[in-house]
Amino acid sequence: MSRNTKISIRELTKVFYKKKQSVTAIENISLDVEEGEFVCIVGPSGCGKTTLLRILAGLENQSSGRFKIERSNEDRPNQSMVFQERGILPWLTVEENVAFGLNMRHLPKTYVKERTNYFLRKVGLVKFANMYPKELSGGMKQRVSIARAFANDPEILLMDEPFGALDEQNRYILQEELLSIWSETKKTVLFITHSIDEALYLSDRVLLMSAQPGKMAAEIKIDLPRPRKLEDIRSNPEMASKFLDIWQHLQTEVQGSRL
Amino acid sequence: MKDLKNPIETEKQEWRKQQNQQRLKTWLTIFSPICLLLIWQFLSQSGLIDARFFPPPTAIISTFIDLLTSGELFDHINISLFRIFAGFLLGVIPGIILGLCMGLYAPIRHFLSPLIMALMPIPTLALLPIILIIFGIGEVSKVVTIAGSVFFPVVINTVAGVISIDSIYLDVAKNYGAGRKDFFLKIALPGSLPVMLEGIQMGQAIALLTIVAAEMMGAQSGIGYMIWTSYSAFLLKEMFVGLILISFFGYIFSLLLRALQRKLLPWR
Numbered sequence: 455m456s457r458n459t460k461i462s463i464r465e466l467t468k469v470f471y472k473k474k475q476s477v478t479a480i481e482n483i484s485l486d487v488e489e490g491e492f493v494c495i496v497g498p499s500g501c502g503k504t505t506l507l508r509i510l511a512g513l514e515n516q517s518s519g520r521f522k523i524e525r526s527n528e529d530r531p532n533q534s535m536v537f538q539e540r541g542i543l544p545w546l547t548v549e550e551n552v553a554f555g556l557n558m559r560h561l562p563k564t565y566v567k568e569r570t571n572y573f574l575r576k577v578g579l580v581k582f583a584n585m586y587p588k589e590l591s592g593g594m595k596q597r598v599s600i601a602r603a604f605a606n607d608p609e610i611l612l613m614d615e616p617f618g619a620l621d622e623q624n625r626y627i628l629q630e631e632l633l634s635i636w637s638e639t640k641k642t643v644l645f646i647t648h649s650i651d652e653a654l655y656l657s658d659r660v661l662l663m664s665a666q667p668g669k670m671a672a673e674i675k676i677d678l679p680r681p682r683k684l685e686d687i688r689s690n691p692e693m694a695s696k697f698l699d700i701w702q703h704l705q706t707e708v709q710g711s712r713l
Numbered sequence: 714m715k716d717l718k719n720p721i722e723t724e725k726q727e728w729r730k731q732q733n734q735q736r737l738k739t740w741l742t743i744f745s746p747i748c749l750l751l752i753w754q755f756l757s758q759s760g761l762i763d764a765r766f767f768p769p770p771t772a773i774i775s776t777f778i779d780l781l782t783s784g785e786l787f788d789h790i791n792i793s794l795f796r797i798f799a800g801f802l803l804g805v806i807p808g809i810i811l812g813l814c815m816g817l818y819a820p821i822r823h824f825l826s827p828l829i830m831a832l833m834p835i836p837t838l839a840l841l842p843i844i845l846i847i848f849g850i851g852e853v854s855k856v857v858t859i860a861g862s863v864f865f866p867v868v869i870n871t872v873a874g875v876i877s878i879d880s881i882y883l884d885v886a887k888n889y890g891a892g893r894k895d896f897f898l899k900i901a902l903p904g905s906l907p908v909m910l911e912g913i914q915m916g917q918a919i920a921l922l923t924i925v926a927a928e929m930m931g932a933q934s935g936i937g938y939m940i941w942t943s944y945s946a947f948l949l950k951e952m953f954v955g956l957i958l959i960s961f962f963g964y965i966f967s968l969l970l971r972a973l974q975r976k977l978l979p980w981r
Contacts, residue, residue, distance in 0.1 A: 513884050535888045540881055545903035545980045555889040558899075586980040606889065 458524065460642040461487040461510070461610060466519035468505050478667035479505040482519070485661065485670060487610075489524070490640045494653035495661045496700060498707045502668025503646045507612050510644065511535045523609055531555065534608040539619045542587050542598045549574065549583040551598050555606030573601040576635055593624040597631070604635055613645040617652065626684060629655055637680060650700045655687050660696075662703050665710075671703065768950045773957065776950040786939075790958065793924055793935040796852065797962075800859025801920050805913055808864045812871020812909070817901055822872065829868060837861035838926050845931055855927050855935075862923045863916035870912025874905030907981060910974050917970060921963050 466483045469476050480502035487493050495503050508514040510521060511533060523532050534555060542551045550557075553570040574580050577597040587595055596616055603611055617625045629652060636643060647653050653660045657676055664671040674696055678686065687693050750770045756762045757769035764772075780786040815822040837844075837858050844861075848854040878900065886900045928937025936955050943951035 511884075511888050513887060531890060533888075535884075537881060537885065540879065541885055543882055543885065543900075543903075545906075545978075546899075554885075558886075558889050558891045558895055588980060602889075 458489045459486045460489040460491070460524050461485075461521065461644065462524075463510075463521040464519055466506070466509065466521060467517050468502070468509060468514065469517045481667035481669050483668070483670055487642055487644060489642055491659065492636065492643045492645065492657045493659050493661060494645045494647055494657035495663060496647060496650065496653050496704070497663030497668065497671075498665045498704055499648070501663045501665040501707070503663060504614055506668070507535070507614050507644065507646055510610075511612050525609060527609075531559070531606055531608045533610045533612055534603040534606040536596075536599050536603045536611065536613040536616045538615050539592065539595070542595055542602070544587050547584050547586055548579055548590070548598055551587070552579075552601045552605050554602055559606075569605050569607075573605045573635075576604075577601045577631060591624075592620055593628060596620065596628060600628075600632060600635070604639060604641070608641075610642040610644065613643065615646050615648065618648060625649075625652070630684075632656070633681065650697055650704075651687070653700070654693055654697060655682060655684060660700065662700060665707050671707075674699065766949060768953065773950050773953045777954045777957075780951065780954060786954070789934060789936050789939045789955075793928065793937070794962075796855045796859060796928075796935065797920050797924050799852075800856045800924070801863055801917065803856060803860035804863030804920075805867050805916060808867030808912075808916070809871055809909065812868045813875060813897070813901060813905070815868070816872045816875025816905060817897070826872075829865070833865045833869070837923060838930070841927060841930055850931065855924070855932060858927045859920050859923050862919045866915040866919065867909070867912045870915070871905055871909045874908030874912075875901055877908060878904035907978060910970070910977070914967065914970050914974075917966050918963065921959060921966070925959055 463483055463485050467481050468479045470479055483506060495506070497503050505514065509516050510523075513535075525532070543554065546554065549570055552573055553566050556566040556569060571580070574583055577600060579594065579597055579601065582590065582594065587598070590598070599616065603613075617628055620628065633656065645653075645656060647656075654676060660674045660676060661670060662672040662674070663669065676693075676696070678690070678693070753767065754769045754771060757764045757767050768776075777786075811825070815825055840861070841854075841858055844854050844857055848857055882900055882904060886896050891899065924935070925937035925940065928935035929941040932938045936958055940952050940955035940959075943949070943955065
């Protein structure tokens with residue numbers, strides 16, 4: 455193996471138990487993500503993608519199995535999450551939101567300021583630094599969320615359908631911006647999405663999950679050179695066939711869960 | 714069909730129309746109390762209502778001025794305001810602290826909420842005899858009475874405020890490693906503040922209701938005492954001065970709290 459494994463997950467299972475009924479959300483998930491890799495997880499709704507991410511994010515405990523995130527630096531936080539929507543705090547300004555992780559770690563003020571400004575500039579929100587989230591559009595809010603995660607400089611980034619609530623136009627713009635920041639920092643990213651286009655455009659590898667219980671079904675490598683353009687994906691026949699593969703997998707999964 | 718030539722001119726007129734409507738609304742708001750006073754004055758002077766029970770506003774105003782110049786009124790206002798402020802703070806501050814603790818820690822909440830639910834329906838005024846026995850007939854007993862009535866809406870709204878914080882914000886705090894103190898100051902306090910302030914606003918209104926009744930029952934000074942003694946002596950003009958003062962202070966306190974709300978919640 456030429457690269458280092460950054461995230462290793464072994465036989466991770468999560469069961470939800472309520473009123474004498476148990477539902478297995480994810481079952482025996484094992485996977486490795488390499489350092490600097492951008493991995494998308496695609497699967498039908500309710501397949502436990504979010505549960506998997508929440509376990510890695512420390513927001514939920516697994517029922518069995520284990521996972522490990524390789525640390526490169528003791529001062530770095532393990533992971534930071536970009537939430538679906540409503541993930542930024544309405545009572546903090548844009549700047550305070552971006553600085554949130556750094557402030558929670560009580561880092562020196564000048565360092566926080568400098569780093570916050572850098573990422574505000576990266577996402578084009580310098581002019582909005584002192585505004586409250588209520589004054590921002592959906593796309594701008596997700597930019598704040600992304601800037602907050604990158605500013606925190608974690609070992610890995612977890613993203614839970616960050617662009618799911620955006621309109622198509624905005625989604626493309628934010629995907630492009632995300633790739634540009636990512637290519638600079640080379641963070642390891644685990645990204646959940648519903649959108650096949652999004653997965654093909656962003657990732658090095660797409661993992662397909664099956665539903666109830668959520669398991670890893672297949673993986674598809676996307677070895678297009680970077681920087682990528684959306685047009686390249688759309689006009690590439692190989693990508694078109696990969697799109698169809700994933701589409702068919704999702705179709706059968708959805709059909710299967712209906713029976 | 715009307716031909717609209719100049720688009721800017723058209724919109725300008727539209728804008729002026731809206732401005733005029735805004736002005737009208739402001740005037741209506743100011744006009745309603747004046748209107749009431751005018752009708753009252755007319756009815757009272759023309760003898761349609763008995764001027765002994767409803768003295769005309771002009772007579773009440775001149776009584777007000779007399780009482781002011783004699784200095785007697787100032788003493789009543791001072792002592793009442795002192796009791797309101799002291800009782801308000803004594804009720805609000807423990808209410809907020811206990812409310813935050815109950816909201817954040819479920820065991821405390823489950824332990825204390827039956828007590829609060831059971832004590833809340835008892836009017837503090839009904840407890841006044843007991844309060845007088847414990848705290849004596851001095852200022853402390855009045856302040857405690859007000860504090861007791863202010864405490865409940867504040868504590869209940871603060872708990873509701875903390876519980877109503879969207880769970881995603883708790884996830885964000887946890888994910889970004891917020892410690893206990895940061896969680897309290899950066900998430901729980903600001904997140905519960907809007908609902909908490911509604912409770913404080915309610916507490917303010919209850920404080921005024923309570924002070925008047927408490928001073929009627931067990932005091933030798935204050936606006937409530939003045940209302941009661943004037944009524945007993947059939948000095949209805951003096952009584953009305955007292956009633957109007959209470960309504961005036963209630964209005965001013967509401968305005969002050971609204972201003973505070975805007976100041977504390979710029980993000981709303």
